[in-house]
Amino acid sequence: MKWTSALAIYLLFWAFSAFFVLPFHGRRASDDATPLVRGQEPGAPASFRPGRILLQMTIVATVAFGLYYVAYVNGWVNPDVLTGRA
Template sequence: MKWTSALAIYFLLWIFSAFFVLPFHGRRADDDAVPLVRGQEPGAPAHFRPLRVLAQMTMLSAAIFLAFYIAYKQGWVDPDVIAGRA
């Protein structure tokens, strides 16, 4: 696997990990005693911590990529079978 392919796969996993990480963050604003600002969505998080979200996305995508890379090196993921050539 070329390093550019590995980087592209990792980047895609990093982006997709946002869909797994974001739903678990923050209590809703109407759950807290935080007063709502005019125009604020009541279901929006009261306190959003983007650095924490980015760190969790990075850890999750690194773990998934490591599992994929090990499977690729062990031969469990065959590029010919995935491409339909075998």
């Protein structure tokens, strides 16, 4: 596998990991002791920490890509089988 293909696949895993990571984040503002700001949605997170979310996305994407790469190297992922040519 070319390094550019590996990078593209890793970036796809990284982008899709947001759908796994984001639902587990943030206490609702109504659950927190801090008062709501005017116009704030009660179900919105009380504090937003993008650095932590990006780090967790990176960890999830790295683990998923590692599993994919092991499957690719061992021949468990064959492009011909996936496209129906074999």
